[in-house]
Every structure is written in C-alpha cells, then in structure tokens.
Amino acid sequence: GGLSNLLFKCALPEHILSVGDEPRQVLLRVYGAILQVSASGAGIPPDWQPPPRPAAPEQLQGSGLCRHLPPGPGLAAAPRLLRPQGVDSLVLESVMFAILAERALGPRLYGVFPQGRLEQYIPSRRLRTEDLRDPDISKEIAVKMSRFHGMVMPFNKEPKWLFGTMEWYLKQILELTFPEEEQLKKFNHLKTYNLQEEMKSLRELLESTPSPVVFCHNDVQEGNILLLAGHEASSSDKLMLIDFEYSSYNYRGFDIGNHFCEWVYNYTHDSWPFFKASAENYPSRQQQLHFIRHYLSEDSGRRGDTTHEEQARIEEEMLTEINRFALASHFFWGLWSILQAKISTIKFGYL
Template identity: 65%
Template sequence: MLASYERITMKKKSCGPLKQAGSLLKIHGAVRAGAPQQHHPTVTTEDTGPPAEKKRLGSSLVVDERNLRTPSPLFGASGDDDSEAEGRAFAWCRDFLSGSWKTIEESDFQIMAGLSNLLYLCSYLTMLTKTVISLSVCLCVSVMQGVDSLVLESVMFAILAERTLGPKLYGIFPEGRLEQYLPSKLSNPDISAEIATKLARFHEMVMPFNKEPKWLFATIDKYMDQVMKISFTREAHVKKYKKLMKFNLPAELESLRALLAATPSPVVFCHNDVQEGNILMLEDTDHNTTDRLMLIDFEYSSYNYRGFDFGNHFCEWIYDYTYNEWPFYKATPENYPTRDQQLLFIRSYLAEKRRHLDSVIDQTQMEDDLIIEANRYALASHFLWGLWSIIQAKISKIEFGYMDYAQSRFDEYFKQKKLFV
C-alpha cells in the first residue's frame, strides 16, 4: 500500500492507501516493509545509520527515501537519476495501459514512492468537462525473488482479479505487474460484517499452490533464529532487546506450538494480513449492494490455519499506523473487539459459509469454538509480528519505533494468553 501525499507514514506491513481516484499501477514482487515471505531478511551485525532524504516536488517525482529500506530497483543503486527512473515508469504505464495513458506527455507524468521500495503511485492530470481529474496507477517492482515466487504470485493475482476478489490486473512483465487502483477509506468496525463475508469467500478459494499449512511456523521459526542471533549496538536497542529476551521466547514458542496443535482450525487459503491498510472502500457502487469493500495486498496469502486470519484481524483493531508522532503507531488495547463484536464478525462469516454448505451446523457450538480458535491464534499473530519487529529494528531505515512495537506485541501476547489458555 501507499501512504497519503501529506506524509508517507509507516505501517507494519503496509502503508495506508492513497486517497485518490483512478487506477493503481503496481510493479510488484517483494516485501512490504520487510514483512514475511518465502525470502526473509538477513540480519547484519551493525545498526543502520540515518537514511538519506530526498524530495523533488513538481510534475515529475516525489520520493522520500526515509521510507526506502533498501535501494529501490526503480530508483536504485545503479546510478539512475530521477529522470531516467521516471522514464522507465512512464514507459510501463504507456505500454500496458490504454485510453488517455497512450497520449499523455511525459512532462505531465508524476510518480511518488510509498513506504516500500516496491510501490509507486503514478499519475497524471487531465481536463474533462473543465474539471481537473487525476488518473493514477500503482507501480510495484519485483526485487530479490525467484522465478517460482513471481510465477505463483502472478497466478494468484490473476485468479483473484478474475473472481473479483482482488483488483484488476492490467499487465505482467519481468519487472513486476500493473494493478488497478481503487478509491479508498480507512476501515472501521462498522464494516466488520462485510469484511467477514469477504474473508469467507477468500477462504473458499481453491488455489493451485501447496496445500500444506507451512507458512505460519516456518516464518516464526526463521524469525526466531534471526532474533536469537541479533547483536544491537545502539544503547536504547540493547536495553529493549534485553527486556524482550527476559520473556524466554524460545520456550514460549514451544508452548504456543503445543497450544495451537491442540486447537482445531481448518486449513484454508488465508489472506494472512487483514488489517485496515489492506481494505479498500469502493466508491460509486450501488447503495443497495453489500459489495462496498475489497481485500487487497495478497503478498502473504497462502494455505494456513483459518484461526490465524481471524486472530490476526482482531489484533489489528488495537493498532493505528497513521499516528504522526514517535513511535509512529498508537496502541489502544481496549479496541480489541469485545465478544459481541467478535460474534458479529463470526456470524457474518458463518452466514456466508452456509451458502455453500448442504449440511446443518450447530450455530451456537460453532460460534463458541470459533471464539476460542480465533483468540488462541491471535497469540500467533502477536508472536510473529513481535519477532518481525525486532528484526526490523536492526535492518530497517524506516522511521518507526520497532522495538517499542515489538514490546507492545509481546505485552498483548501475554495478556491474551491469560484469557484463552
């Protein structure tokens, strides 16, 4: 996701979507700010220094390099200057898009970087009935991924787009792909029922991928290995790291593994990152329809335990990643959904599932079981993103309180554990 024009704000795994009409072009492929994928970051032995900062306003380029964790493949370390990088993006938009994109002048083309070094908003202004309209697409660049990963991701996006469960796919090329951009608003609990309905449809997908639920603990195990080997030099980080290590995370991981092994949860095709930055509200829709939103950003989607999608989504109610002061997030634990709010979500999910089932289910028992399942898998969400944040404190140049965020996630983990174990 991309952040607002006013400030490109860090999100744990994405930035908040740009509020602008038009289409979104993504040249896509790797990690949103370093979140888990098949390829994980390698921890180095030195803290990163303060990142460079560069902004050029006008009709061409706006880039805030504080938000680029590694050199961008578009603006990258190869020596490309702004005009050359912009020219590459302009050529992709012209060649793969239709309509007015075929006739615009490069001088009218604009490009803006978001949080990730992979995502760029490309746009231009046009006059229509004496009104200035900005047409935009998101450019998402592939870096550091194998051919297999790119093929699988492209297949997934194409299938989701065809079934209207994801943005339209305009084109795929070696450097990435082009996707539709849709008008957006931040999510809120009022649309919880529809999020649940969309998630139920997502879980019904049969995708041509490995059906074994390896993603969750394979990711946690790799992160744990890295966290236990990290050596911080910055005094503030050293102090916070030592505090986190008092939790005895390896032993706690084994406890979590045993708990979830004893918690039934079907394996389905999971989104794995249902949070406010990955939900787009659709404008200009029929007011009588329930299709007012769309799930986006499927970089982490894989076969996984259903409970993780529920628990992870509930955890995200706590965190606001648009907070504009240090540590650039705000944790409000009391926002974790109440039992009634969880039941609204669960009942909407089950109502959608019943449309595809011939058998009669015990609704009350299913609700009770899902409450336990979701809240136990919420522990896995806190644990995974807590480890992830420790690693980001070491390798990321993004201005964000990663160690504070890690502490928050593990604090919530232990609070949650007391309630549901």
C-alpha cells in the same frame, strides 16, 4: 522508506488516446530493497545496512505520465514481506494475484517484471481503524473473508506457513545485533523472554486447538481493505481486499484472530512511535459473534444446514479457536517487527 514497495499512479496524458480496451491509468508497483536480502533465501547479515532509496522516476518510457504516490489515503508504501521462501515466492505471488483478479477478488494484473508489476488502479480509500468497528463494514469483511477461505488455489495445502515463517524469523533474530545503544537495550530485553520457549508453548497450545486449513489472506488489516469510490455506504459490495503477499494455506483461526487484533492498532498516529494501541477496542464477545455469524452465513453453502444447537456450538468453538490463534498473530508480528527494526528505513517504532 527505502525497503518499502514504491507505488506510482501512471496515466496517459489527456491528448493521448488509449488503444482498444487498454486502461488509461495503472498502478506501478516497484518491489523494495528487502528483496535483495530475501529473494535469495539467504539470511540477514548481522552488520547489514539498508541501501539508499532509489530516485523516483518522473516518467515512464513512452508518452505516459508517472506520479509517485506517497503514503496516505488510498495508497501506501507498505513494508515489503521478509521472505524465507526465496525468489520462488515472487512467482507464486504473481500467479495468486492473477487468479484473484480473474475471480474478481482483487485488482486486475496487467503485467509483471523482475522488479515489480503493473496493476489496476482502483479509485478508493483505505479503511481507517475505526471503520472496522462499523457493523456493516465488519459484516462485509466477514463475508469477503469467508469467500476468500472458500477458494481452491493451486498451492501447497499443508499449513506450514505460520510456524515455518516464525522459525525463519526467529533464526534471523538470534543472529542480530544493533549498533544503536537504545535499540540494543530494547532488543536484549526482548531476548530475556526466551522466544524459543514461548514459541514452543504457543505451538503446543495451537496444536490442541482445532482449526480448518483454508486459503488465508493473513493480513486483513484496515490498510489492506479498500472502500471503493462511487459505492453507496449501504452497498453490500463496497470493499476489496488487496496486498496478498502473505496469503497462503493456513489455519482459519489465525486469519480471523489477526483481523480482530487489528481493531486495536492505529497506524496513522502522527507522532512517535507512529502507531497507537487501544486494547479496549479489541472486539467484544457480541462484536466477534456478529462477525462469526456473517462469516458462517456465507459459508453455509459449503457446510450445509445446521440446527440452532449446532450453530451455537460452532460459534462457541470458533470463539475459542480465534482468540487462541490471535496469540499467534501477536507473536508473528512481534518477530517481524524485530527484524524490521534492523533493516527498515521507515520511521516507525518497531522496537
């Protein structure tokens, strides 16, 4: 789609020798057209129309080869984040990407430029929705998320991201209009739910729900988790989190609850609306406890020793915390989808 990141696998021809320890292949990420709207921090004009998709480059400057990577196993042209923060968030994202790479929690960063960046190309495949239910994979995701949450990052540590972003989304939505009758009908139906009151009720519920503020990924879905090539299925370090556009200090419950919601959605469905929701796949109590226990086990060094009774109490409290914040995940991505229906050129059933 014209508003997605464009991803290119770029490699040196076989007859060209690399210099020193420079990589022979990299991933070129070109930011999508959404930044024309969002990097300025301005709103979305009601009559805004997406620009045409630029032609894909066949070759980078110099002797390297550059091949466009379409959506599919291992890589995707993922929709770009709508950014209420403006262009400063691009700088923060580059800093964050570099720090995570340095800590071996993400791909290496080779360079940045105003329209995108050069990243390490990692032979891998993205997880599938059904992979999330695999106990070994779920365990490792829990461990990786716990490590992520334990990081101290040089960013604002106040949890303003969740409701700040939703308020910005909602402000844009209330000013939207749709030219197509079918979309307008769906949009008007959504507005009958009084989204402002729904968000007010959600805020009141979550303000009464204790949840630690940690550094969150905020989008741990299967497409943002790589299964590294060459790692045995039983390896305890076979996964890597990617795509940190949404990462910020936020409530722990949102990050885990959002991940549990992703168990339900398959985004590779081959017919309209190009996703399939299976509510029965939401993790059961036992599957949630499996995740929570491995999350807490990795976190034990920061929490100290706990008794069996304390552990059981913490687990029950986390179950409540996570499933309440899962409601925020639904609301957040619901607002996001309404905006995407207006500005995205990707064929997808956003409304």
